Amino acid sequence: MTTIYFIRHAQPWRGANSPYTDATYPLSDKGQADVALVTQFLQDKNVDVVLSSPFKRAYDTVAPFAQQAGLEVEIIEDFRERKISNGWIEDFETFAKNQWEDENYKLSDGESIAEVTTRKLAALQKILQKYDGKTIAVGSHGMAISVLLRRYNSEFGYEQHRAMPMPYVVKMVFDKGVCFDVSYTNLFGQVEPDYQNIRVETTELDTLKAYRFTVIFAQHDGKWLYCRHKNRDVFETAGGHIEPGETPLQGAERELREETGATKFDIAPAFDYAVYTDTGFANGQVFIADIHQLGKLEYEMSEVRGFDTIPDKMRFPKILPVLFERVRKQYIN
Numbered sequence: 001m002t003t004i005y006f007i008r009h010a011q012p013w014r015g016a017n018s019p020y021t022d023a024t025y026p027l028s029d030k031g032q033a034d035v036a037l038v039t040q041f042l043q044d045k046n047v048d049v050v051l052s053s054p055f056k057r058a059y060d061t062v063a064p065f066a067q068q069a070g071l072e073v074e075i076i077e078d079f080r081e082r083k084i085s086n087g088w089i090e091d092f093e094t095f096a097k098n099q100w101e102d103e104n105y106k107l108s109d110g111e112s113i114a115e116v117t118t119r120k121l122a123a124l125q126k127i128l129q130k131y132d133g134k135t136i137a138v139g140s141h142g143m144a145i146s147v148l149l150r151r152y153n154s155e156f157g158y159e160q161h162r163a164m165p166m167p168y169v170v171k172m173v174f175d176k177g178v179c180f181d182v183s184y185t186n187l188f189g190q191v192e193p194d195y196q197n198i199r200v201e202t203t204e205l206d207t208l209k210a211y212r213f214t215v216i217f218a219q220h221d222g223k224w225l226y227c228r229h230k231n232r233d234v235f236e237t238a239g240g241h242i243e244p245g246e247t248p249l250q251g252a253e254r255e256l257r258e259e260t261g262a263t264k265f266d267i268a269p270a271f272d273y274a275v276y277t278d279t280g281f282a283n284g285q286v287f288i289a290d291i292h293q294l295g296k297l298e299y300e301m302s303e304v305r306g307f308d309t310i311p312d313k314m315r316f317p318k319i320l321p322v323l324f325e326r327v328r329k330q331y332i333n
Contacts, residue, residue, distance in 0.1 A: 001175050001244065002128055003135045005045065006145045008168040010034040012057040022081065023055045031057070031166065037187040038167050039065040042137055047071070049131050052139035053079040061167055062139035073139070078123035081141035083111040100158040117147040124148070128177050145170050152179045153281050171280075173212070180210030183280035199276045200322040205285075208272045213284035214252040215239040216267070217327050218260060220291040223306025226314075227259045230302040236315035239284075252287040259301050264293035271326060275319060286323055288331060 010031035027035070042065045050066040052059045054075045066073045084095070085107045098105045099113050106112040127136065142164055149156040149170065165188060173181035216238040218225045226235035238259040242251035249269065256262050267289040274283045297304065305311075310324045 001173055002132055003045075004127075004172045004174070005042065005047070005135075005137045006140045006148070006170045006172065007038055007058075007062055007137060008140060008142050008145055008164055008166055008170075009055075009057040009061040010038070010167045012166075022083070025055070025057050027057055027060050031061075034167055034187075035061055035064055038062065038169075039068060041169060041185065041187055042069075045137070046135050047137045048134040049136045050074065050139075051076050051079065051127065051136060053081065053141060053144065055080055055141070058139035058141060060139075062137055065137065076123055076127070076138075078119045079138060079140055079144060082113070082116040082143050083109075085110045096162075097158060100161070113143070113147055113150075116143065117151060120144060120147055121151065125177065128174055142166075142168075148172070149182065153182055153276065175210035178208075178210040180208065180283040181212040181280070182282070197277070198318050200273060200319050201276075202271055202273045202286075202323065202326045205269055205271050208274060208283040208285075210283060211242055211248045211272070211285045212282040213239060214242060214248055214255055214287060215273070215284060215323055216252050216256050216287045216289050217270075217324065218256060218262070218265070218267075218289040218291050220262075220294065220306060223308065224310070225260055225291065225304055225306055226311055227301040228303040228305070229300055229315075232315065234313045234315045235305065235307075235311040237320065238289075248285040249287075252285070252289075256287075256289055256291075258299040260291065260304050261295045261297045261301075262289070262291045262293070263295040265289050265291045270330065273323060286327070288327065 011028045011034065012025040012031055013028045038061055047069060050062055050071045050073050052062055052073050052075055054077055059073060063073055103113040142161065146156070146161040152172070165186060167187055169185040169187060171183045171185065172179050218238060227238055228235050238256045239252070240255050242248055253267060256265060256267065267287055270286045270288045272283065272285055274281055294304070310320055314320050
């Protein structure tokens with residue numbers, strides 16, 4: 001897996017009568033102070049490589065971390081922000097909306113979102129090949145990051161783009177060039193995902209190609225087994241994160257043993273799914289299991305119970321019913 005932290009630069013100094021070009025805008029006093037948030041955030045991320053747009057505000061946002069970590073900052077020309085115009089735009093809000101609604105819209109001396117997306121994706125693929133398996137920090141820009149989010153997350157729109165503060169972090173995880181996990185971090189206060197405001201999509205097996213989570217619908221003695229965590233009063237399916245180096249099947253087998261106590265079982269993949277929240281998205285794979293023998297619970301679960309369908313009190317009530325409905329149609333009817 002390759003993990004990339006795209007860092008939107010801290011606040012720059014801007015003005016209609018600025019002596020600077022778009023490439024040379026320095027950080028404002030506030031921006032310079034907020035760079036410390038970026039440095040602190042990246043300290044424990046085991047970053048191997050630091051890259052940056054050639055623009056000063058992006059470079060200056062990640063350079064202090066690079067210096068502290070003993071890393072060089074590599075400039076990637078195609079990670080620069082889009083070119084808007086050679087002059088100052090008074091009604092920038094209208095211009096930005098026009099660009100977002102029509103990806104080919106641009107001023108005569110500017111760059112369209114479609115053009116930015118093409119060069120960004122090409123540069124990204126080169127980086128993924130060159131630094132496969134590494135953890136990368138990238139000094140970047142609001143629109144330069146947003147075009148990638150627009151490409152990988154259909155829920156990301158203009159209002160989300162407009163709401164991104166400076167600085168801001170977008171984490172993307174790739175496997176063999178496929179993005180399968182995106183999450184956002186507001187450095188001024190992390191926002192937990194709103195699991196009441198999500199969208200769940202299911203698709204055919206092996207469609208998504210890269211996965212972060214497993215969900216296992218397991219049967220035993222004619223009942224669907226659900227487990228309850230020691231610190232919760234609701235039930236959930238077995239499942240969880242796929243660990244580094246695991247295949248989805250290996251992750252599902254491990255989670256089934258740990259969370260239900262299963263010692264003998266048959267298990268097979270069923271279909272793919274993706275969950276979109278206000279703080280990102282992640283792909284997963286659903287498995288069907290038939291448990292022949294249960295053993296002792298030794299990990300975080302305190303109880304396993306059989307149900308005819310999904311439990312009334314469940315964890316992730318916006319996700320589980322969608323997945324179970326597909327299971328019901330695919331395996332029960």
